[in-house]
Structure formats: structure tokens, C-alpha cells
Amino acid sequence: MKPQAKHGTTPQNELERLGISPGDRITVTTPKGKLEGLLMPRAGEERPEILVLKLDNGYNAGIDANGAVIEKRPQHAKAELQKTKKGSFLSGEKQGTASTLPKIALIATGGTIASRVDYKLGGVQPMLSPEEIFFNAPEIARIASFEKISRPFTIWSENMAPQQWAAIAEQTAKELNDGADGVIITHGTDTLHYTAAALSFMLKNLDRPVALVGAQRSPDRGSFDGSMNLACAAQYIVNSQAAEVAIVMHATSNDDYCHAIRGTKARKMHSSRRDAFRPINDKPLAKIWPDGRFEKIQAARPASSKETRGKVEADGRFEAKTTIIKAFPHTTQEILDYLIEKKYRGIVVESTGLGHAPTFTIDKKHSWLPSLKQAADQGIVVAFAPQTIYGRLSPFVYDAGRMLKKLGVVHCQDMLAETAYVKLGCLLGRTRDQEEVKRLMLQNIAGEISSRLSFEDYLD
């Protein structure tokens, strides 16, 4: 006999009666057909008769379940999630017995990876709780034990600021000092690389892997990349033995493998592709498959063994009077003068070619030289980074470079402008000694300067 819907009951009552909660595998049978998938958490209070299922093809489906027959299926996914420590990933508290799996602490900060589609508002909205992330990536519970989940704040990454970097650094240090084998930070992708650079400089004595992970597609889509990225991030923690902050995201546009990219050498290079993050003037640290296959590509700073781990410290100080400007035709020196007047202490310039800015114009109005002289006199650190993104600066080839260098400009080798900005803000937050800051800008602290550029690292 076919199961039938109880008359007069609502889908929510029915779920309750059957003991079904989010993460359970269910079937929903309506006159239009039968759908099977994982029950997703509800997005809000409105229209409770709409159930959202994650189908096996990855897509989410919203179904009007009024009058539908709901059945519970064997709970593979949920069972996997809770196998290691019942409920632990949901409560953020230790429960049950200890797991032998590596321990990963998860810090959730918002972004698409921690979002859901609001079918009412027609856009992507933040998840109600960070634990929902696991409903999209149940397989990661097989890789590690997620005992600690924290969410210091929930913001889209375009709204991230240095105070949030400091908060994430603090929380990361705390988790590591509490015994985590590594930390995964979920984050929006817009500024993921800035945060990765910030953690690279803010975490002192880092002796374990830290992975930043995001998603380019929302969880309701079949092309959702967050689950594979999360799995690969977990594999990075478990397998890399690297004491490095890395971004772990799709390496190609297929769901095949991820790259772990050094946090100071990564840049978001595409607005929508899943393989948007690219190593710049560097190779990836590793190629990582979600099933645990791991291919080291270059040497990373080695992680400590469990026995020799020390105390990780977070130094979240950041000089607010740091900024980035761009050199381009007709950039008057006006903005530079304004920053000098406003007593900025650090200015990163996305400079042209091998590290240039206007040193002369035919109307003699817009040379940067007088302003740069004034900046130097006031102790402002001006750091040039390549506007070309790829390649290294070289101030000795042309007169312009030599003139700029004489005025105290620091040519930051092959450092990304975004990384140079983060590094400069961190250094200026720690000391008022301008010469020391200039010296440290050219000293490789967290892999931000490549000793040599390999020819094949361009674009690909």
C-alpha cells in the first residue's frame, strides 16, 4: 500500500511527526512526481509548506509539500556527519567520545559558501547558522573531526576590514592553542585574498596549516563549488604538513581538484569562474583532490610535529592610515597630495611597467616627484607594486625608476599590490620607525616575495 498524506496536517507537522530534521534524506511525493534529497534548513518563517531539498545532482529544489507524502530515507549523509562525534558539529561543544580523526576548527565569517538562496527575495542571503555549511558538505566529516565551530561575525567579504582580519587572527590563534590540528575559515570570495595575506602577516609562530575557503556559486546550484573546496581545505589541513595560510579553491572549471595557494600570492582573477583564484608569480603549494590524493608542488614552511608545537600568537595591529592608489595617464598628483595632507603613513602605488609613475608631463603640472619628495620628508612610506600584476619591478632600467628610487620609493619586487597594502599596514601598526618598515617591506616574511620567477608561472 502506498503511503498517503494525512489530511489536515501541514508539512512541518508531518516532519515533526516523522522525526525528520534538516540533513535527513527524505522523499516528497506530490501529484507531479517524487523527489528525493537532503532536507535543507528553512530560510525563514514564511511559507512553511515549501520544503527545500538538496538533490543528488547538487541542485536545490523548493517543493510545495502541502498534501505531499513525506518519507524518511536511510540517513547516509547525516549518519556520516554524526558518526565521529554525535552532534558535535552542530553544537560546537564537545559531546560523546573522542575521535581519532584530526581536529579541525571551523571559523565561519559569511560569504556565498555560508549562504542560501532566498526564493522570496530572489537573491543570496546568509545562512542562519554556521552549522548549515555541513549540510552542503557532509563528506568532510569523514576527513576530520569538526569539534569547534565559531562565527565571530557574519559579513559579506566586500565589507571586511582590518578589524575583522584581527578578529579572525585572534580566533585562529586561540583554536590552534586549544589543540586544533588546523583551522578552516569560510569567507566571501570578493576579498578572500586580502584576508589570506592579512592572516599570513598577523599570525606569529604559525606551526600548523590554515585554510581559507569560499564558494563562487551558491549552494542551491548544481555547480556549487563550496563542498569540494571545503573537502579539499580539510585535506590540506590533514595532508599538507605546511605551516602556511593558504587559499584552497577550485584549480580548474571542473570538479576535479583544488589548488592550495599561498595566502600572500593569491589573487581573485575572475568575477564568476570557480577557478577564479590564481597564484601570482608563484606556483601553487599543492594540488588536492577531495578524496585525499595530495600532490605537493612546492616546498612550504614545515608544520611542527604534535609534540613540538608552540604558542601561536596573533598580532592584529594595523595602521588605518594606509591605502592603495593607482598610477595612470593623467593621475594628477592631487590624490597623493590629499593623502599627504591627511597624514597617511603608508601608500601603496600600483605603478606602471617596471615600477613607474609620472615623473614629467608636457604641461609640467602632473609630475609625482615633488609630492613624493614631500611624502618622504614627512616620513610617509610609499611602496610601489606592479600594476601589471604579473612580473617583478626593476627600478634601475629607466631614469624614471632611478629618480623614484632616489626619493625613497620602495619597489616591492614581485609582490601583489593587495599583499603590499596588507603588509605595509601591519608593519606600520607595529612600529613608527619608517626606515625599519622600508627595510622589512623588502624582506620576505610570509612568502610574499619570490626569489626568482619561473617562466611558466605567467597566467597559467
Next chain:
Amino acid sequence: MKPQAKHGTTPQNELERLGISPGDRITVTTPKGKLEGLLMPRAGEERPEILVLKLDNGYNAGIDANGAVIEKRPQHAKAELQKTKKGSFLSGEKQGTASTLPKIALIATGGTIASRVDYKLGGVQPMLSPEEIFFNAPEIARIASFEKISRPFTIWSENMAPQQWAAIAEQTAKELNDGADGVIITHGTDTLHYTAAALSFMLKNLDRPVALVGAQRSPDRGSFDGSMNLACAAQYIVNSQAAEVAIVMHATSNDDYCHAIRGTKARKMHSSRRDAFRPINDKPLAKIWPDGRFEKIQAARPASSKETRGKVEADGRFEAKTTIIKAFPHTTQEILDYLIEKKYRGIVVESTGLGHAPTFTIDKKHSWLPSLKQAADQGIVVAFAPQTIYGRLSPFVYDAGRMLKKLGVVHCQDMLAETAYVKLGCLLGRTRDQEEVKRLMLQNIAGEISSRLSFEDYLD
């Protein structure tokens, strides 16, 4: 009997006696050995005994020719240069009989391609005359007739400004209206792509090809790329039948072929590689070999036949109060407020992700929304372009995008920020109608907006 050096004569006297001038092929025999190559023009008055030869391997060699035996060799290169019109490329004046080769006008503006290494100063210096370019690329005289050479100014491209763009546009229009089949502009590479975009918008009714060309390596080096780039640029004029402004530069790091890249879709992506220029969100127009092989990759605006050519016009107006700023973590709205106060009329924002800027921060201090509201109220056009460089903006996916759009922000699709800046300045130079400018920013005028992005156009 071996030739012997005349005692008491200087190398310069000896050159004069033998009727040797720059561009001639000579041998110089010293006790250390014998060198053969093209005599290069002298860099200055000092140390006249040093002769500079361009060797057949491409390298320049400086030789102390005191007491050396100098001999003139058959003048292949010079002969080729002057075959079509004796001396015409040197004087810039019409001389001799008419050539049947296509006519290319050359506009020289400075840059590495028009430079020489000053062995005394130890750096790269501008050539003394634009005709020297031909000594580095004698083979182009076989491709076309270069009757007109002009040099409106000589500046390195980091010092280029919109008034120079206007001057180049004027000169280009003049050459075309005087009957040139196309124009080649030699230019420094730092801002070559800005100028390419500017000419794309400033030249009206363009009905013939215009090629911008530069060099990433100076002419004294074996890896000098300027000669092949010039040859390919000439082939672009002769073979493309495209009424488009294109950058023609090395497509790979080998001396095999060049790409012609649409002027509004090109970006310098590497500080030093010869294949630094890349098409962004676009395919190249064509693959071009210096020997004339030509492979069209995508459709270009077709050139007019000789009979139907019209009048090309230059509109060099550019609104000086236009600039570019970048959205990044902790960009306060301060710079934006400053630009509003300074009555800027156009602001391009290198926005994050799909077209975002801070709309909220936890300390509630640095949202851009109030400033953008004020900008809109004052009739300032704010145009967002992708900071990721690759990919397209899409303001409807997230709340931030929708909020920004509501405040009148123009999301410039897949347009490069550099191109958006040039386009915005041009449009604002022509009208004070803000709504018209916003409308035109989203209308494809010179190939700056791709109707669809092809998957394989990312990075490679």
C-alpha cells in the same frame, strides 16, 4: 694583401673616408678579432672611437675601433630599406618615384622601441631621431612604404596624458586623410593599452587599421622584440582589412608570431615578458607572423575599400575631472568624499567580485552608500569595473550589487577599468548630460563590451 688601418686616422674619419653611414653593413677587425654587423647611429658626442654594431644575433656590440680595420660590406639591409623610395624613410619627405607597396604612416612617440642603450649613463635613453627605429627593423621596408614619419613628442609612456592621446589621434586622422593605408604608432609599453583605448574612442569614422606597437626589451639586446613587433604591425595594416585600433605585440615568449589585440580589450599583464599584452575577456583579432602569414581569429569591423574611404575625424576632448579608485578592505569613503568635494565628474571604481564596494562595516563608519548617494545627487557618474580583471559584473546576485545599482552606479559589464576610465573621460568631454553618459557607458562603441564571454578566454 690584408687591408690595414691607416695610421693617425680616427674611426670616425675612416667611416667618412669609406662613405659609411649608419645602417651600412661593415666589418671591424681588431687584434682581438673580427665583428660584422650593421653600424648603429652614435648615442652622443663622447668617445667617438666606440662604434656600435648590431650583430646578426640581434645583440648590439660596442667596439673600440681605434686602430681597427673597417670595411664596408654589401648593403643588404640598407639597400632593402631604400629600395622602395630612396631616402624617403629617413627624411620623412616624398622623394624619388612612387612605390606600389601599401603606404603606412609612422607616428613615433618614444618608449623602449624608440630607445638606445646609453653605455655611459648605463640606462635606456630615447633615440635621437625616429628614423633610427628603421635601423632596428630594416625588413619592414619590404612590407610597406614608409613615406611619412612624424614624432609629435618624445616621452616615456608613464608620462603620457590625455592631451597626448588627443595629439596622436589628430596626427593619425591627418595621415589617414592624407592617403595612408594605415598608421603605426610606436609607444612605450607602460601605458600602451590606455592609449589604444583612447584612440579607439577618439577616432571617428575610422575605416582603416591602426596599430600600436612597443618593445619590452631594448634594441641592444638579442631578445629585442621591437623589430618583429613592427613587422607584424605592418602586416596587420597590410593584411587585416580591419578598421580597428589594435595593439600588435609578441603573442608568446618566442619570436614566432604576434597577436593583434583590440585596443579596448588589451592589458599589460606582465612587467617584463615580451608577451605581456593580453586580450581580456576577448580573443585576439588575429595571429600575425612577421613574414606575412595572417590568421584571422575573430571578426573585426571591416575596413573600407580604397574607393569608399571617408574622412576620419579625431575628437580628443577629455574631461580632466575623471579618475580611477579601487574598492578594498578599509577603503574608507574618504577619498570618494574628497573627489566629490573637488567636483570630479567621473569616477571609475575597481570594484570587488561581481561589482561591489563596502555597503556596511561593523563599525558603521566606512560604508560607501552615503557618499555614492551624494555623488549621484551632484550628477557625478560612478562606473564600476571588475577588479578581478577577468569576468563580468553582475549587480543582481547580491544585495550589495542591487543597493549600489539603486544609487545610480553603472556596472560596466566586462569592461576593463582602464578602458572604462578612458571611455568615461571621453564621454564626459563631449556632453554634460549625465544620463546620456551613463547610457553610452553601457553601449558597445569600440568593442569594449563583449556580448558573451567565452570560457576559454580566461588567462590564456
